[in-house]
Amino acid sequence: MKKENVIRGDATREESDRTSNEPLWTEAEVYTAITELAPLLPTLDRIIKDLEYFIEKEEIRADTLKTQLKMYEKEKEIVSKDYSEYLENPVNAYILIKRLTFDLDYLIQNVQNITKQNGTINLRHEDLKYPTLEDLVGSALALSRLQNTYELNVTKLAEERLTNASIGQLNMYKKEKEIVSKDYSEYLENPVNAYVLIKRLTFDLDYLIQNITKQDGTIKLRHENLKYPTLEDLVGSALALSRLQNTYELNVTKLAEERLTNASIGNSMTVNDCFKLGQILYQHKKFKHSLEWLIEALRKYKKENVTYGVSEILILNYISYALYYTDDAKTVFKSTKQTLDIDKEYAIKIEDSISALQNIEMLEELPSMEDTSAENEESSEEYQRYFRKEQFVYEALCRGEIDLPTETCNFKKMYDIEIISIPRLKCSYLTDTHPFLKLAPIKTEQLYIEPDVFVFYNVISDEEIEHLKILSKQRLKRSEVAGYSDFTNETIAKYRSSKTAWLYDYDSSVAARVSRRAADFTGFSTATAEPLQIVNYGLGGHFSPHFDFFLKDSEPELPKMKKYGNRIATTIFYMSDVTQGGATVFTELGLTVFPVKNAALYWLNLHPSGEGDITTRHAACPVLRGSKWISNKWFHLVGQETIRPCNLEYQIENVKRKTFMPRPKTSNEYHRQLIFDWFTNNGLEKCMYE
Ligand SMILES: O=C(O)CCC(=O)C(=O)O
Ligand SMILES: [Fe+2]
Missing domain, CATH: 1.25.40.10 (Tetratricopeptide repeat domain)
Incomplete structure (x- = not known):
């Protein structure tokens, strides 16, 4: 199957390739990186404080109302003791008038918000009279009317509102805070x-x-x-x-x-x-x-x-x-x-x-x-089918449900060697890519041959990791995939959710040191390499299957790519362990690599001819739990001629090399068949394990 532009490479654009007013990232990107979630916790705290303040204010208001109620009740009590005596006393008269003028206004003001909002509380009634001296008697009745209304509605309303709405909401936020703490x-x-x-x-x-x-x-x-x-x-x-x-x-x-x-x-x-x-x-x-x-x-x-x-x-x-x-x-x-x-x-x-x-x-x-x-979405039905199958295999690999055969099998036909066992092809100490390695060899594990995939252990220290994380934190931006915008007018690729930052050698001596180390264990020159790309994956952060190199006939020629050639090799420094999920998987090989902090994964993207090797198709599985940090270092073809000379045989891009037949671990017969079909139909000749 010839894959067209729908299967894109991911050569990443340099920032300088963009025009300054080009919209790059959306503002909303909290979920794409775990580091962005932490600052939300003080916000949660603040909402709780605001709500508590609001409720406190409401309670004070309710208390004031209650005090006023008492004041009116007291007045009524005095009146009822001796109605006529009360009326004869000018002080009483004054107080009564005050209660029904000044105090009433104050009361109305106090419940104004409630009145405004609800409209059911009316403290002035058309059928009642309000303070003039002549209305004294009537106003005594008004007082009782007021009390009734007051008692039945205002207090009740205030309390109801507190318990039902605000307190319910406050509890919801408090519960969240409790879980956080x-x-x-x-x-x-x-x-x-x-x-x-x-x-x-x-x-x-x-x-x-x-x-x-x-x-x-x-x-x-x-x-x-x-x-x-x-x-x-x-x-x-x-x-x-x-x-x-x-x-x-x-x-x-x-x-x-x-x-x-x-x-x-x-x-x-x-x-x-x-x-x-x-x-x-x-x-x-x-x-x-x-x-x-x-x-x-x-x-x-x-x-x-x-x-x-x-x-x-x-x-x-x-x-x-x-x-x-x-x-x-x-x-x-x-x-x-x-x-x-x-x-x-x-x-x-x-x-x-x-x-x-x-x-x-x-x-x-x-x-x-x-x-x-x-x-x-726009691709043909054939591609849709292809992607669906690939998606299935990708997900099975993410769950760790596919193994490479550990049994030995006969590779005589394929490689002219008797016996080989994968995935633990060989473990050794790397000593030959740099003279210093003779003194401090690097623990190396080969996971695959042709395409060659290696893991180098303990090649980046905890201190270096911390430094790079801190340095990149202010620069982390929602990841984009180069070339993507040329097809869709979008810079944000939906199939990649993470945040990235570029660190140049001149940004920090640590970045320069780490870059140099990648050169030391790969043997490649950094002269044409890209800066370090720091990546943080957030909630469900992932990167769907892709190639790191630019596909020959479908990718636009970016200026840097023209000058430096295609991405010959990828090095991924794992800057964190991942609690669950987050593996790097190779969908054509059936290989799953779970991140190990301080280690680096390394593979060659191109055939010796310089053509892209399509069996290097790989993906980052969604992070199920935890936070995943990596750092990518991409080396380019130009300048590596003496380091990795091309061979006599010319390999073209669209030809897949022979790969091993992976072993599905799932007991679901239908799923096993899908996996077998994928690897049988996609590869040319497979080494079947017995
Ligand atoms: O995060 C990973 O495991 C793989 C990342 C990757 O493939 C990329 O950034 O190109
Ligand atoms: Fe990649």
């Missing part, structure tokens, strides 16, 4: 937490602001010195969660419940959290995952009392539409019906809506399958 770094590592945190600071905050400013315009809930995610972050984090669900076959209830068990402080994902997630995924055509969260929302709805912004019928409506778009709506509906135990009335309604929808012709055009690779 239990284990700060563990909190940030859980992708569900990240979604909820972003939701608290976007959608939920907007809701809060709307409600509170209605009551008290002086309370500010957004502060200039704090960091807020945007709605785009909310969508990004929801999509990242769906990606993780896909790749790691996670079950939704487990994800939602994990927050519960870890935090052990009650159910902390609300109906609204689950519903909103389902709604976002629905809008982005992730129907299967949307359905899972919607069902979870409905399940919670039945159990919970606080369900703001959602109704049962709304959830059910979304469920029925999501069901329709799912591959096999009828089967899914049956199982959903069982899971949910939907009552008859709803079940009939949903069934009706499914059959009604199926009759509408227009809907035939809508996607009937999960949209896994939005970036490949």
Whole structure:
């Protein structure tokens, strides 16, 4: 299969290649790197403080009202003791008049916000008279009327408002803070937490602001010195969660419940959290995952009392539409019906809506399958099939479900050598690429031959890593892929979610030292190499299968590329371990490499002829838990002629070399077959293991 522009290389553009007013990155990018999530925690704190302040103010207001009530009550008590005596006393008269003029105005002012907002409390009544001396008697009655109103409405209203809305919201934020405080770094590592945190600071905050400013315009809930995610972050984090669900076959209830068990402080994902997630995924055509969260929302709805912004019928409506778009709506509906135990009335309604929808012709055009690779939308059906298969293998590799055969097999036919065993091809100490290595050899492991893939251990120190991280933190920007914009007018590639920063040798002596070290163990010259590219992957951060070199007939010739030639080799320094997920995988080889901090992964991208080696296609798996930091160093062809001379045989780009037959570990027969098919059909001749 000839791969056209849809399978792109990723030679990354230099910043200087851009014009200054070209829009580069979106503002909303909190979810793309874990480091961006941490500054959101003070924002969470501030919302709690603001809310506490608001509630305190409300309580003071309510207390003032109560004091005033007492004052009026007292007056009434004196009146009732001896009505006529009371009226004869001029001091009483004065006080009574004062209560019904000055004091009443003050009272009205005090409850003004409530009155404004609610409109139900009227402290001046048309049928009553207000202070003139002649109206004394009538005003005594007014007093009692006032008391009634006051007691029944004002206090009750104030308290009701406090308990129902603000206090409920405050508790929600406090709960989040409690979970954060239990284990700060563990909190940030859980992708569900990240979604909820972003939701608290976007959608939920907007809701809060709307409600509170209605009551008290002086309370500010957004502060200039704090960091807020945007709605785009909310969508990004929801999509990242769906990606993780896909790749790691996670079950939704487990994800939602994990927050519960870890935090052990009650159910902390609300109906609204689950519903909103389902709604976002629905809008982005992730129907299967949307359905899972919607069902979870409905399940919670039945159990919970606080369900703001959602109704049962709304959830059910979304469920029925999501069901329709799912591959096999009828089967899914049956199982959903069982899971949910939907009552008859709803079940009939949903069934009706499914059959009604199926009759509408227009809907035939809508996607009937999960949209896994939005970036490949325009490509032909053949490519779509290819990408779907590749996606399947990629995900299986990410889960560690494919091994290279450890059995020995006969390679005589292929390599003219008797026996070879992979993946542990050989471990050794590297001593020959630089004289210094004779003194301090590098522990080396060869993971593959032709294409050659190596791991070098302990080639970057913890101190160097920390230095590079600190240096790059202010510069981290949402990753872009070079060449991408030339096809789509977009600089942000959807298939890569991470943040990157470029560090030149002149930026820091540490960057220069690390670059030099890569040259030492690869043997290549850094004269034409790119600066270090520091990458931090956030929530579900990934990079779909790609080549690091520019494909010959589909990539635009960038000026730097013309001058320095294609990317001959890739070196990835692993600057962190990854708690779960985040492997580097090779989809044509069936090789999975889990990051090991301080080590470097290295491979050759080009054949000795200088043509791209398409078996080097690789990907970064989504980070399931934790934060992944790497540093890329790309070497270019020009200047390496004496180091890696070309050989006599000329290899062209589109020919795949022979690769080993990987072994699927999954027991699912259908999946095993898919994996076998992929590696059998894609490669030419495979070494079958027995
Ligand atoms: O993060 C990884 O494991 C791979 C990164 C990669 O392939 C790239 O940045 O080109
Ligand atoms: Fe890459």
